Amino acid sequence: MKTTLKSRAVMSVPLLCATLLLTGGCGQKEAAGIDPKLYTDSLFAVMNADRANYTKLIIGRLGPKGADAIKPNEHWEDLANGAPLPAQMFRFGAEVVAETTDEFTYSLQSIWPINSQNAPRTEIEKAGLQHIADNPGSNFYGEEQLGGVNYFTAVYPDVAVAAPCADCHNNHKDSPRRDFKLGDVMGGVVIRVPLD
Amino acid sequence: MKALSAKTVLWSLWATAVIGLSVWLSWPLIFEEQQDIFLAGAATHGHHQIELACNACHTSPFGGKEVLQSACIACHGAELKAVSDSHPTKKFTDPRNADRIERLDARYCIACHAEHQLERTRPMGVTLPEDFCFECHEDVGRERPSHAGIGFETCASAGCHNFHDNLALYEDFLLKHSSDPWLLETQRILERPSQREDLAERVEPDAPDSVVADEAPTADWQHSAHAAAGVNCSDCHGSEQQWQPKPLQSVCAGCHERQFEGFTAGKHGMRLAQGLSPMVVDQARIAMKPEAGHRELTCNSCHSAHAYDRQVAAVDSCQSCHDSEHSRNYAQSAHAGLETPVTCATCHMPRQESPDGGFHVQHNQSDNLRPNEKMIRSVCLDCHGLGFAIDALADQALIDRNFTGRPALHVESIDMAVDRAKAAPTLDNSYQ
Numbered sequence: 001m002k003t004t005l006k007s008r009a010v011m012s013v014p015l016l017c018a019t020l021l022l023t024g025g026c027g028q029k030e031a032a033g034i035d036p037k038l039y040t041d042s043l044f045a046v047m048n049a050d051r052a053n054y055t056k057l058i059i060g061r062l063g064p065k066g067a068d069a070i071k072p073n074e075h076w077e078d079l080a081n082g083a084p085l086p087a088q089m090f091r092f093g094a095e096v097v098a099e100t101t102d103e104f105t106y107s108l109q110s111i112w113p114i115n116s117q118n119a120p121r122t123e124i125e126k127a128g129l130q131h132i133a134d135n136p137g138s139n140f141y142g143e144e145q146l147g148g149v150n151y152f153t154a155v156y157p158d159v160a161v162a163a164p165c166a167d168c169h170n171n172h173k174d175s176p177r178r179d180f181k182l183g184d185v186m187g188g189v190v191i192r193v194p195l196d
Numbered sequence: 197m198k199a200l201s202a203k204t205v206l207w208s209l210w211a212t213a214v215i216g217l218s219v220w221l222s223w224p225l226i227f228e229e230q231q232d233i234f235l236a237g238a239a240t241h242g243h244h245q246i247e248l249a250c251n252a253c254h255t256s257p258f259g260g261k262e263v264l265q266s267a268c269i270a271c272h273g274a275e276l277k278a279v280s281d282s283h284p285t286k287k288f289t290d291p292r293n294a295d296r297i298e299r300l301d302a303r304y305c306i307a308c309h310a311e312h313q314l315e316r317t318r319p320m321g322v323t324l325p326e327d328f329c330f331e332c333h334e335d336v337g338r339e340r341p342s343h344a345g346i347g348f349e350t351c352a353s354a355g356c357h358n359f360h361d362n363l364a365l366y367e368d369f370l371l372k373h374s375s376d377p378w379l380l381e382t383q384r385i386l387e388r389p390s391q392r393e394d395l396a397e398r399v400e401p402d403a404p405d406s407v408v409a410d411e412a413p414t415a416d417w418q419h420s421a422h423a424a425a426g427v428n429c430s431d432c433h434g435s436e437q438q439w440q441p442k443p444l445q446s447v448c449a450g451c452h453e454r455q456f457e458g459f460t461a462g463k464h465g466m467r468l469a470q471g472l473s474p475m476v477v478d479q480a481r482i483a484m485k486p487e488a489g490h491r492e493l494t495c496n497s498c499h500s501a502h503a504y505d506r507q508v509a510a511v512d513s514c515q516s517c518h519d520s521e522h523s524r525n526y527a528q529s530a531h532a533g534l535e536t537p538v539t540c541a542t543c544h545m546p547r548q549e550s551p552d553g554g555f556h557v558q559h560n561q562s563d564n565l566r567p568n569e570k571m572i573r574s575v576c577l578d579c580h581g582l583g584f585a586i587d588a589l590a591d592q593a594l595i596d597r598n599f600t601g602r603p604a605l606h607v608e609s610i611d612m613a614v615d616r617a618k619a620a621p622t623l624d625n626s627y628q
Contacts, residue, residue, distance in 0.1 A: 075368055077280060098286045105290050116339055117332075121292050147294030173620040174339075192291055 036152035037141055040191040043104065044156045047090070047189060052161050055086040060162060072164075086165070103193070108158060110187030112177035114169065118187075122146065128155030129188045136185050143195070150195040158187040237312035240321045241481050245463065249470035253311070261304050268305040271461070275563065279361040279570070300324075300331045308359070319353075320567055326353060342612045355569065355590035355607035364572035364582065370613040376581025378602075383579035385536045386547055403429040404436035416502035427451075448495045454550060456495075458559030464493045465559075477517050488517040510541035525598035532598075543575045568595075583610050 062070045062083075069081065076082030084092065087108060094106050111129050113119045120126040128140035132155055140155040160166040166180035180186055200208075224230045231248050239247035246252050253267040265285075269276075276284070287293075288302045301307045310323040317323050327348035337344030351357050357365060401414055417423055432443045440447075445468060449456035460469035467475045478489035491497060498513035499505075511532075515523060523540070531538035544561045564570040568589045576585035587603035588594055594603055 075366070078369070095284070095286045098289050102289075107290060107292065116335075121295075125292065146291040147297065149291065149294075151291060173616065190292075194291075 036193050036195070037154065039193060040104075040141075040152070040154035041139075043106070043191055044154070044189060047093070047106065048156070050093075051086055051090050054089050055162050055165070059083065059086060059164075063164075065164070085168070104191060106189060106191045108187060109190055110158070112169075112175065112186070114172050114174045120190075122153075124153045125155070125190055128153065128190065131155070132157040132188050133185050140188075152193045152195055154191045156189045156191070157185045158189055160184050160186050235312065238314045239311055240309075240314060240317050242321050242463075243311060244481065245467050245475055245479060246470045246472065247312075249467075249472055252470050261306065264306055265304050268309075272305075276360060279363055281360050282362050283359055296332055300328060325349075327351075329357075340612075340616075342615065352567075355586050355605075356609045358567060358569060361567075361570055364569060364577075365586075365609065367613045367616075370582065370610045371617055373577075373582035374610050374614050376583060378581050378584035380577075380579055380581060385534070385538055385542065385579065387536050399423045399426075399428070401429045403433070404439065406436060407433075407439060413502040416500070420502065420504050422504065445495050454556045455559045458557075458563070459495070462560035462562045464497075464561065468494075483519045483521075484517050485519045491517065506541075507539075510539035510545075511537075514540040514544075521596040522598050525596070525600065529598040529600050538579075543571060546574050548574075586610070 059070075059072050060066055062068075063072050070083040071079050071081055072083045072085050073079055074085060074088070076084050076088070090108050094108070098105060107118070109118050109120055109125060109129060111120060111126075111133060120129045122144055124142045124144040128142065131140040132138060136157065139157070142153050144151055144153055160169075160180055160182050163182050165186065166182055166184060169175050169180050169186055170178040221233075224233060231250055234250065235247060238244065243253075253264060255267055256263045283302060285303045285305075288297060297303065308324050308328065309321045310317075313323055318326070329351040330348040333348075333351075337346075352359060363369070399418055401417065403414075417429070432440075432447050434440050434443075445456065445459075445465075456465075459465040463480075464475065467473065474492040474494050476489070476493070477484050477491045498509045500508065511526070515526070526532055526540065531542075541557070544565070545557050545559060546564065547555045548558050550556045558564075564574045569586070571589065572582065572585045576589070580588075584603070586607045586609065587605055588599060590607050591603045591605045594601060
């Protein structure tokens with residue numbers, strides 16, 4: 001069958017579009033360079049390492065069980081040698097990040113929170129925190145839409161890495177659970193990345 | 197001559213009106229005068245003095261809420277940080293609070309403190325209904341049974357909580373001070389010596405001969421801390437060639453930087469910070485003495501030009517303008533009758549630790565009054581127990597009497613904290 005130049009041109013449009021689609025053209029945004037899961041896994045690795053190191057190398061070494069040179073306390077600012085608790089230190093990091101970038105956010109939450117404002121609020125948070133509590137050692141990943149924006153949300157277990165972590169939660173008057181042990185999942189780190 | 201058509205006349209009138217209106221509107225913008233025609237409404241008591249310095253808040257015509265937010269933080273950010281703001285905007289930027297933001301966008305100060313809406317502005321410049329805490333803390337009665345049934349309109353108005361500054365009101369602080377007597381065994385009132393120095397050697401003024409020396413200012417200066425420190429006439433007035441009969445505040449600020457910073461952050465000096473003329477007493481929205489109405493607020497309004505007597509500045513200067521029931525009752529108050537009196541400045545201009553380790557007088561007299569519970573830690577607890585201080589500051593009638601008598605109101609926050617601690621006596625939140 002003989003084809004005219006015009007018909008060849010018309011036929012070539014879908015082919016061209018298919019090619020451009022595969023290579024990221026035809027009006028489609030170029031795919032993001034990093035897989036969200038890899039991104040949040042990497043962020044969590046850094047957060048978890050820093051948190052554990054602060055707990056063991058600063059609080060453990062200089063606190064009451066070590067040199068007793070600093071007083072880790074919830075109201076550390078009211079003490080001359082007060083130091084933020086590991087969970088507070090973690091939250092301060094999240095607050096600075098929130099002031100620095102909107103590329104990701106993170107928070108420390110629990111289904112047994114000392115401060116009720118740190119209980120899960122979204123459906124993904126609730127499902128994720130329950131999942132990591134029921135399946136120690138595993139993470140949870142999902143997507144959700146909040147305020148009209150789509151997010152990739154990852155939930156990682158937050159484990160009592162030192163005995164005082166469990167003791168503090170067991171003894172705090174605002175704690176809804178008092179039988180934590182070393183190594184227990186006490187809550188979760190929720191990392192959220194906008195997909196839009 | 198051909199008569200103009202009706203159409204031509206109408207077009208001419210329209211063009212003239214448009215040009216006239218354009219000139220009328222752009223003139224104030226270009227020459228920065230008579231900008232009151234652009235005021236969307238009278239400003240709040242906190243900003244009314246600078247309401248015609250539009251650029252103070254509207255720093256850019258573009259950017260909307262972000263521009264206003266930056267302006268709020270530029271003036272108020274440091275004090276919010278200093279009091280460990282209980283509700284910083286960063287708490288609300290997390291997407292998990294998206295639903296809350298739809299109801300109350302607490303990422304922006306103007307969500308609660310809308311300007312130019314004086315008719316609905318309540319104390320502390322709040323323009324939301326008093327029960328706004330409900331938006332996020334509706335279930336507080338479940339976790340705090342003592343709070344069940346308490347109206348949300350009382351959270352911040354009954355002396356229990358503040359939105360930003362809870363340094364003296366948080367639960368563990370209440371517990372720590374729950375046994376305080378109303379008057380502490382040892383009171384700490386910092387003395388303010390008159391600053392009139394009896395110098396061993398008379399310091400000679402270096403004013404040029406061409407300046408007619410007035411004996412009284414010279415004598416005042418010779419007994420001042422300035423003379424004792426070697427600050428001579430020329431250091432403030434300049435050399436003979438550049439002699440300034442009345443040096444500007446910038447000369448004072450050259451040495452007293454921190455004091456000037458506080459002065460220009462408060463109501464006395466905030467106009468100066470915006471490049472406006474000094475405030476005059478008549479511009480105040482609180483009770484002032486009519487005879488003081490014409491007076492300008494500069495450094496020399498409270499510190500006379502050469503004597504710099506701190507005792508005068510601590511009470512007499514205030515009383516020469518202020519005319520509220522509170523200030524009129526000061527002279528008969530227990531505070532005034534003490535051997536080392538508690539002065540106006542003791543409470544409203546407390547000494548603060550400076551970053552360099554020294555102390556300075558806070559010259560922003562509003563700094564610990566927004567709201568008045570901010571005085572508890574900075575002032576009241578130097579002499580009084582926490583419970584007494586909380587009750588006293590919640591009792592407006594007692595404040596009006598300048599604290600003559602005892603509080604007629606009782607704020608139950610300490611009682612609630614103690615009851616809750618009794619229910620869990622073995623628990624402790626310190627890290628062991």
